Amino acid sequence: MTDLTFLPDRTALEAVGLGVKYRRRGWALRDCAFRLPAGRVCALVGPNGAGKSTLLALAAGLRRPDAGRLRVFGGEPADPGVRPRVAYVGQDKPLYPSFTVADTFRMGHELNPGRWDQGVAERLVRAGDIPLDARVGTLSGGQRTRVALALALGKRPGLLLLDEPMSDLDPLVRHEMMAALMAEAAERATTVVLASHVLTELEGACDYLLMVADGRVRLAGEVEDLLSAHRLVMGRYEGEGVPREFATHQVVEARARGRQFTALLRTDGPVAGDWQVSEPSLEEMVLAHLRAPAAPALIAPSAEPRPGFRREVEAA
Numbered sequence: 001m002t003d004l005t006f007l008p009d010r011t012a013l014e015a016v017g018l019g020v021k022y023r024r025r026g027w028a029l030r031d032c033a034f035r036l037p038a039g040r041v042c043a044l045v046g047p048n049g050a051g052k053s054t055l056l057a058l059a060a061g062l063r064r065p066d067a068g069r070l071r072v073f074g075g076e077p078a079d080p081g082v083r084p085r086v087a088y089v090g091q092d093k094p095l096y097p098s099f100t101v102a103d104t105f106r107m108g109h110e111l112n113p114g115r116w117d118q119g120v121a122e123r124l125v126r127a128g129d130i131p132l133d134a135r136v137g138t139l140s141g142g143q144r145t146r147v148a149l150a151l152a153l154g155k156r157p158g159l160l161l162l163d164e165p166m167s168d169l170d171p172l173v174r175h176e177m178m179a180a181l182m183a184e185a186a187e188r189a190t191t192v193v194l195a196s197h198v199l200t201e202l203e204g205a206c207d208y209l210l211m212v213a214d215g216r217v218r219l220a221g222e223v224e225d226l227l228s229a230h231r232l233v234m235g236r237y238e239g240e241g242v243p244r245e246f247a248t249h250q251v252v253e254a255r256a257r258g259r260q261f262t263a264l265l266r267t268d269g270p271v272a273g274d275w276q277v278s279e280p281s282l283e284e285m286v287l288a289h290l291r292a293p294a295a296p297a298l299i300a301p302s303a304e305p306r307p308g309f310r311r312e313v314e315a316a
């Protein structure tokens with residue numbers, strides 16, 4: 001059955017008080033709380049070392065939190081009932097070099113009885129002109145990425161976790177792979193979390209955003225809601241500091257270049273004065289927050305963990 005709608009009442013990922021501590025580094029994630037409704041395609045962004053891979057590894061059940069809790073479809077990520085519903089593709093793709101592509105898919109079939117979709121997997125590698133009898137060890141980095149993504153999609157996951165898996169693809173293939181992934185995800189209302197630094201690529205593909213910086217959640221929610229909470233303001237300004245008209249708003253970031261003044265505001269009503277005001281693009285909003293790590297976090301209502309889960313974690 002084709003289901004193009006997202007499932008707002010169902011929760012794919014939910015975290016409260018989530019923390020991960022590495023022995024030498026200290027807290028890589030700290031007190032993270034958020035919710036990702038099922039069926040969304042979520043961009044996971046943040047500077048290098050922000051904690052994105054750590055968060056994805058928790059969701060994939062590859063490590064356990066040191067504080068708080070993360071639930072995947074209401075269960076523990078490592079639960080036997082949850083794990084088969086989750087596919088994870090990281091930066092390094094652990095495929096067997098001596099296997100052919102067909103062997104790799106056979107393994108996918110054996111590991112995912114009753115779920116495996118050979119058609120989806122084959123479609124993805126055929127689109128890249130990769131023969132099924134090619135040995136994985138003889139493929140280029142980009143071709144191996146394609147096989148790894150095909151293996152993940154063949155599993156027909158409810159949650160697909162992608163940790164910058166496409167960084168070694170050329171721009172054309174990257175574009176084509178994103179389109180193929182999104183089409184497959186939409187077909188089954190798969191929840192996707194895609195960590196990437198390529199903000200322009202996320203713009204059209206993602207409807208949800210999770211931004212982490214320094215181990216904490218900075219922005220979370222529907223892209224549409226987050227964008228409409230912000231305004232990009234430009235104009236000529238020769239005064240000192242931040243213009244008075246901005247006093248009723250929250251200034252995320254303000255920059256002056258000569259007399260040209262640009263600011264990203266979290267607005268409370270219209271912006272007074274002679275300013276050019278527009279809604280920012282996803283890239284403009286994220287870049288401003290990356291440059292302003294001290295800006296207060298914004299968690300949209302749909303991204304707030306449910307009170308019941310919060311109480312449960314706090315009582316534990």
Ligand SMILES: Nc1ncnc2c1ncn2[C@@H]1O[C@H](COP(=O)(O)OP(=O)(O)OP(=O)(O)O)[C@@H](O)[C@H]1O
Pocket residue numbers: 022023024025028046047048049050051052053054055
């Ligand atoms: N195995 C580890 N042991 C110690 N510290 C680690 C380990 N893995 C990650 N870290 C540290 O935890 C922090 C978060 O790392 P993580 O890889 O989750 O960030 P990231 O947002 O994915 O970064 P990038 O965008 O560079 O991939 C970093 O400071 C990193 O050095």
